[in-house]
Amino acid sequence: MEDSQKKLAEHSGKSRLEKIGKTISFLCIAFIVFVVLSILYFVASKGIATFTKDGVSLIDFLTGKIWNPGSIGENGKPLTGALPMIAGSFIVTLLAAAVATPFAIGAAIFMTEISPTVGKKILQPVIELLVGIPSVVYGFIGLSVVVPFMRNTFGGSGFGIISAAIVLFVMILPTVTSMSVDTLKSVPRYYREASLALGATRWQTIYKVVLRSATPGLLTAVVFGMARAFGEALAVQMVIGNAALMPTNLITPASTLTSILTMNMGNTVMGTLENNVLWSLALILLVMALFFNILTRWIGKKGAMN
Amino acid sequence: MNAKKIDKIAVGFLYAMAGVIVLILFSLLAFILWRGIPQISWEFLTTPSKSFQTGGGIVIQLFNSFYLLILTMLISTPLSLGAAIYLSEYAKKNLLTDFIRTIIEVLSSLPSVVVGLFGFLVFVLQWGLGFSILSGAMALTLFNLPLLTRTIEDSLRAIPLTQREAGLALGLSRWETVNLVILPAALPGILTGMILAAGRIFGEAAALIYTAGQSAPALDFTNWNPLSISSPLNVMRPA
Numbered sequence: 001m002e003d004s005q006k007k008l009a010e011h012s013g014k015s016r017l018e019k020i021g022k023t024i025s026f027l028c029i030a031f032i033v034f035v036v037l038s039i040l041y042f043v044a045s046k047g048i049a050t051f052t053k054d055g056v057s058l059i060d061f062l063t064g065k066i067w068n069p070g071s072i073g074e075n076g077k078p079l080t081g082a083l084p085m086i087a088g089s090f091i092v093t094l095l096a097a098a099v100a101t102p103f104a105i106g107a108a109i110f111m112t113e114i115s116p117t118v119g120k121k122i123l124q125p126v127i128e129l130l131v132g133i134p135s136v137v138y139g140f141i142g143l144s145v146v147v148p149f150m151r152n153t154f155g156g157s158g159f160g161i162i163s164a165a166i167v168l169f170v171m172i173l174p175t176v177t178s179m180s181v182d183t184l185k186s187v188p189r190y191y192r193e194a195s196l197a198l199g200a201t202r203w204q205t206i207y208k209v210v211l212r213s214a215t216p217g218l219l220t221a222v223v224f225g226m227a228r229a230f231g232e233a234l235a236v237q238m239v240i241g242n243a244a245l246m247p248t249n250l251i252t253p254a255s256t257l258t259s260i261l262t263m264n265m266g267n268t269v270m271g272t273l274e275n276n277v278l279w280s281l282a283l284i285l286l287v288m289a290l291f292f293n294i295l296t297r298w299i300g301k302k303g304a305m306n
Numbered sequence: 307m308n309a310k311k312i313d314k315i316a317v318g319f320l321y322a323m324a325g326v327i328v329l330i331l332f333s334l335l336a337f338i339l340w341r342g343i344p345q346i347s348w349e350f351l352t353t354p355s356k357s358f359q360t361g362g363g364i365v366i367q368l369f370n371s372f373y374l375l376i377l378t379m380l381i382s383t384p385l386s387l388g389a390a391i392y393l394s395e396y397a398k399k400n401l402l403t404d405f406i407r408t409i410i411e412v413l414s415s416l417p418s419v420v421v422g423l424f425g426f427l428v429f430v431l432q433w434g435l436g437f438s439i440l441s442g443a444m445a446l447t448l449f450n451l452p453l454l455t456r457t458i459e460d461s462l463r464a465i466p467l468t469q470r471e472a473g474l475a476l477g478l479s480r481w482e483t484v485n486l487v488i489l490p491a492a493l494p495g496i497l498t499g500m501i502l503a504a505g506r507i508f509g510e511a512a513a514l515i516y517t518a519g520q521s522a523p524a525l526d527f528t529n530w531n532p533l534s535i536s537s538p539l540n541v542m543r544p545a
Binding site: 017022025030032035036122127129136145174204230261262265286290292 | 309310313316317319320321323324326327328330331332334335337338341344365384385386387388389391392393395396405406408409410411412413415416417418419420421423424426428448451478479480481482484485488502505506508509510540
């Protein structure tokens with residue numbers, strides 16, 4: 001009696017196993033969360049050090065046009081204007097997205113609405129293949145094809161914003177296209193049938209019904225592409241020319257946040273001002289990544305409401 | 307202009323766009339193959355590279371790439387498997403789960419430079435690992451975790467609920483159901499996810515510059531002592 005009572009009262013081996021299993025899997029997820037929080041913390045604390053420890057004012061940093069952290073400007077403060085890089089990053093990203101969006105959505109419509117067989121047999125595999133190509137390869141092709149082409153067409157060195165935008169355009173095109181295709185495919189078939197039954201032509205159906213109901217998804221695809229373009233480092237660094245100057249036109253060398261980061265991080269000493277401002281650039285990148293993230297969530301929520 | 311004419315024009319326009327894209331993408335592929343294939347030979351792949359002279363190959367770089375890949379997968383697979391099991395089997399729909407999902411999304415959207423810099427700061431400097439394969443593999447793990455977790459979770463979720471119910475009805479605990487029923491059934495999906503992730507790791511560059519370093523010391527492939535700097539198995543050497 002005593003024995004069986006005891007046996008029933010205590011946890012069985014199975015329930016112990018269950019507890020262990022649950023704990024292990026929870027620890028894994030907790031570890032990931034911990035890592036992300038520590039990334040945010042480390043980069044933020046390093047990035048803020050520029051402003052707290054070295055006394056650079058945030059406004060100078062965001063709006064100054066001269067980037068030369070090693071030397072002192074007229075007002076006795078180091079020259080840490082990050083505006084050239086911020087502007088470079090935004091211009092390159094927006095240009096690439098502006099060119100890529102119509103092409104990607106056009107191709108997605110072609111693949112889902114107009115010619116699904118050709119789309120599935122030719123476009124789909126090629127696009128899937130291209131999504132997997134490392135960005136360094138895109139940068140290298142940009143360096144060996146786009147840059148010489150720009151040099152011959154517009155003169156100058158060929159390195160510049162326009163070359164970077166072209167490389168990024170080709171790089172994000174497959175990603176945005178395949179995401180747009182997924183979105184268009186998820187538009188229910190009866191939407192199209194209802195529209196066609198009302199006597200609308202194919203284009204009218206696409207334009208007035210399919211695209212309208214897929215708008216949130218398409219926007220998400222574009223924002224995703226922009227986030228990728230904004231964070232891309234090596235491909236851009238190879239073709240943009242890396243001159244930390246205010247971009248005045250599209251064919252002279254410029255720089256982006258990522259390209260300056262990759263170029264200079266190895267050349268500065270930890271803890272110095274030169275190094276801290278680079279961390280501030282990384283912080284801007286981080287904030288932008290978070291911003292894109294929030295943007296896609298917001299779009300998703302808006303879309304879900306309609 | 308009537309609706310039919312507009313329709314024709316629009317469709318023609320879409321054809322043209324698809325044509326341009328196919329052209330761009332195909333010429334890209336053709337260019338890589340056309341320029342790359344003539345250079346690749348058995349010798350190129352199997353001889354070490356030489357500085358200050360032409361010739362030489364990429365065997366060390368190639369080996370390092372694969373070694374990094376394997377190490378990264380060794381670290382990240384169990385972690386993301388556990389995380390995915392938690393998310394798909396145990397997580398309840400509450401604020402904490404929402405928070406965790408947001409965090410994972412944030413991690414996947416971080417630019418790889420930022421991840422690389424974090425690796426530089428923590429693994430290379432703080433933990434004193436230096437520029438090494440190990441630091442590189444850990445940075446790549448961070449980079450790889452969200453993607454791998456999501457694909458594994460998706461393939462776990464794709465297993466029908468009836469399988470789980472059958473397992474539970476047989477008196478198995480939830481953990482046993484996951485291990486003995488769900489995981490074997492989801493294995494093909496998990497493997498696909500791992501291969502996709504491997505492709506991404508293999509091509510990642512920016513996160514590695516600051517963690518694995520950029521120089522590859524000469525390797526002696528007959529040296530199997532993992533503690534010697536010239537041994538290919540040493541995880542603490544730069545790559």
